[in-house]
Amino acid sequence: MVELKGKGVSGGIAIGKLAFVKRDEISVKRTRIENTQKEMERFETAKEISKEQLQSLYEKAVKEVGESSAQIFAIHQALMDDPDYNDSVDNIIHSQCLNAEYAVAVTSDNFADMFAAMEDEYMRERAADIRDISNRIMRNLQQSQEEQSQTEEKHIICADDLAPSETVQMDKSKVLAFCTKFGSSNSHTAILARTMNLPAVIGLGEELLAEYNGKEAIVDGSTGTIYIEPEQKMLEEMRRQQQAQEHRKELLKELKGKENVTLNGQKIKVFANVGGLSDIGQVLANDAGGIGLFRSEFLYLESSDYPSEETQFSTYRQILEKMAGKKVIIRTLDIGADKQIDYFHLDKEENPALGFRAIRICLTRPEIFKTQLRALYRASVYGNLGIMFPMIISLEEIHKIKQVVSEVKEELKAEGLPLKEDVELGIMIETPAAVMVSDMLAKEVDFFSVGTNDLTQYTLAIDRQNPKLESFCDTHHPALLRMIEFAADNAHKHGAWIGICGELGGDLELTEQFLAMGIDELSVSPSLVLPLREKIRSTDMTTYETAEKKLRLNS
Numbered sequence: 001m002v003e004l005k006g007k008g009v010s011g012g013i014a015i016g017k018l019a020f021v022k023r024d025e026i027s028v029k030r031t032r033i034e035n036t037q038k039e040m041e042r043f044e045t046a047k048e049i050s051k052e053q054l055q056s057l058y059e060k061a062v063k064e065v066g067e068s069s070a071q072i073f074a075i076h077q078a079l080m081d082d083p084d085y086n087d088s089v090d091n092i093i094h095s096q097c098l099n100a101e102y103a104v105a106v107t108s109d110n111f112a113d114m115f116a117a118m119e120d121e122y123m124r125e126r127a128a129d130i131r132d133i134s135n136r137i138m139r140n141l142q143q144s145q146e147e148q149s150q151t152e153e154k155h156i157i158c159a160d161d162l163a164p165s166e167t168v169q170m171d172k173s174k175v176l177a178f179c180t181k182f183g184s185s186n187s188h189t190a191i192l193a194r195t196m197n198l199p200a201v202i203g204l205g206e207e208l209l210a211e212y213n214g215k216e217a218i219v220d221g222s223t224g225t226i227y228i229e230p231e232q233k234m235l236e237e238m239r240r241q242q243q244a245q246e247h248r249k250e251l252l253k254e255l256k257g258k259e260n261v262t263l264n265g266q267k268i269k270v271f272a273n274v275g276g277l278s279d280i281g282q283v284l285a286n287d288a289g290g291i292g293l294f295r296s297e298f299l300y301l302e303s304s305d306y307p308s309e310e311t312q313f314s315t316y317r318q319i320l321e322k323m324a325g326k327k328v329i330i331r332t333l334d335i336g337a338d339k340q341i342d343y344f345h346l347d348k349e350e351n352p353a354l355g356f357r358a359i360r361i362c363l364t365r366p367e368i369f370k371t372q373l374r375a376l377y378r379a380s381v382y383g384n385l386g387i388m389f390p391m392i393i394s395l396e397e398i399h400k401i402k403q404v405v406s407e408v409k410e411e412l413k414a415e416g417l418p419l420k421e422d423v424e425l426g427i428m429i430e431t432p433a434a435v436m437v438s439d440m441l442a443k444e445v446d447f448f449s450v451g452t453n454d455l456t457q458y459t460l461a462i463d464r465q466n467p468k469l470e471s472f473c474d475t476h477h478p479a480l481l482r483m484i485e486f487a488a489d490n491a492h493k494h495g496a497w498i499g500i501c502g503e504l505g506g507d508l509e510l511t512e513q514f515l516a517m518g519i520d521e522l523s524v525s526p527s528l529v530l531p532l533r534e535k536i537r538s539t540d541m542t543t544y545e546t547a548e549k550k551l552r553l554n555s
C-alpha cells in the first residue's frame with residue numbers, strides 16, 4: 001500500500017480505480033498496417049473534420065476580430081490541401097504500410113524543418129503553422145479511436161492539474177473523485193468538486209506517479225490522503241467511515257423544510273452555488289432556499305462555440321422553472337484568468353487575474369453581453385430572477401451596464417417579447433475597489449454578493465491558482481473580514497441587501513461572525529446547505545461576545 005498526502009479540498013471518501021487524464025499532447029506510435037487504402041480514408045476524414053473546424057473558427061474570427069486577423073484560419077485550411085504535404089503522407093502510408101498518425105507526424109517534422117531553415121522570415125514562420133495543422137489532424141485521427149475505448153466504469157480522476165474547462169467537460173457520472181499533483185483550494189476545479197459533492201485532494205506532488213494508472217485506491221477528501229492498493233484492513237476501515245458519513249447525511253436530511261434561524265431568532269437565507277442545470281437536483285435535494293450564484297460561464301466553457309440566445313434562454317428558463325419561484329441569481333459571463341475559452345481568442349496575458357476578464361470583456365464586446373442579457377430577460381418571466389455582474393470596480397461600470405440593460409429591455413419590448421421589469425440587479429463585491437466605494441455602489445443596485453475567492457486574492461495579493469501560496473493564504477485574515485463588514489454596513493445604510501457567494505460563506509467557523517455582521521444570505525455548495533443550517537440553528541447570538549473581538553478587527 002502506498003500512502004500519499006495532499007490537501008483535502010472537498011470531503012468524502014471514494015474507493016475505485018485511478019485514471020490519469022489524457023491530455024492533448026499527442027504521442028504517436030509507429031504501427032504497421034495491412035489496409036493502406038483504409039488508412040488513407042482515415043487520414044482524409046480527419047483532414048475534412050479539421051478543415052470544417054478551421055472554417056468555423058474563421059467565420060467566428062471574421063465577426064469578432066475582422067477579416068485580416070481571421071486569415072490565419074484560411075491559410076491553415078489551404079495548407080491542408082498542399083499537394084506536397086498530401087503526397088508525403090500518402091507516400092508513407094502506401095509505400096511503407098504505416099499508420100496515418102505516424103505519416104502525418106513525420107511529414108510535419110520534415111516540412112516544419114524545411115520551412116524553419118528558409119531565409120525569408122515569412123516562410124520561416126510557416127513552420128509553426130505546419131505543426132499546428134498537423135497536430136489538429138493527429139488529434140482528430142486519435143479522437144475516433146479514443147471514443148471507442150471509453151468504458152462505463154467510474155474512476156478517480158488524476159492529473160497534474162485540471163483547468164475548469166476540463167473539469168466541466170468531464171462526464172460526471174463517471175467520476176468518483178479528483179486527485180491532482182498541484183492545484184489550490186480556491187481554484188475553480190476545487191470549487192467544482194465541492195459543487196458536485198465529490199472528494200478531492202490537491203497538492204499530492206510528483207509522488208502521484210503515472211504508473212499508478214488503473215490501480216485500486218481510496219481517496220479521503222477530509223484528511224487529504226490517498227491510499228494506493230490499500231490493505232484489506234484499511235479498505236474495511238474506510239468503508240466503515242464511508243457508511244458513517246452516509247449516516248450523517250441521512251440525519252441532516254431531517255433539517256429539510258426547517259428554517260435557517262438561530263436559537264435567539266435571527267434569520268439568514270441559505271442559498272446554493274451551481275455551475276449548470278445538472279446541479280439543480282442537488283440544490284433541491286438539499287433544500288436550499290434559492291440559487292445565490294449560477295456561474296453562467298460554465299455554459300460557455302462546456303460549449304465549443306458561443307452559446308446562442310436560444311440555447312441560453314432555454315437553460316435559464318429551465319433553471320427558473322425548476323426552482324419554482326425561489327430566487328435564482330444568475331451571474332453574467334465571468335471568463336478570463338483561469339477560465340479560458342478557446343473560441344474567445346483572448347490574448348495571452350502576463351497577469352491574467354488582473355487582466356481582460358469578466359465584465360471588462362462584456363463591456364468591450366457588447367454583442368456577447370447583449371445576447372446573454374436578452375436571454376436572461378426573456379427567461380425572467382418564468383421565475384424569480386436576479387442578475388449579478390462580476391469583477392466590478394467602479395460606478396462608471398454600473399452606469400454602462402445599466403445602459404446596456406435598458407437597451408436590451410427596449411429592444412425586447414419593441415419585438416413584443418414579455419419580460420419582468422423588476423428583475424433585481426446586483427454586483428459581486430470581489431475587488432478591494434468595490435469594497436472601498438461600496439457606499440456609492442449600494443445606491444445603484446439591489447444587492448451585493450461578496451466573492452470571497454477573488455476578494456481574498458486581491459486583498460492579500462495571493463494568486464488563488466498558485467499552490468505554493470497555500471500556506472500564506474489566511475482566509476480569516478482580519479483585512480478580509482473587515483472588508484466584508486465594511487461592505488455589509490454600506491449595503492444596509494444605502495438600501496441594498498448583501499450575501500456571500502465565495503467559498504468562505506460555507507466556512508462554519510465564520511458563521512457567527514457573518515451573523516454578527518448582519519449578512520442577509522450565504523450561498524454555498526449544495527452539500528453544505530444542511531450542515532450550515534445545522535450550525536445556524538445551534539447558534540445563540542446573545543452569547544456571542546462582540547463581533548469585533550472574534551473578528552480580530554481591533555488589535
Ligand code: PEP
Pocket residue numbers: 191293295334430450451452453454455501502503
Ligand atoms: C468569488 O470570486 O468568490 C466567486 C464567487 O466567483 P468565482 O469563484 O467564480 O471567481
Ligand code: MG
Pocket residue numbers: 390430451453454
Ligand atoms: Mg470571482
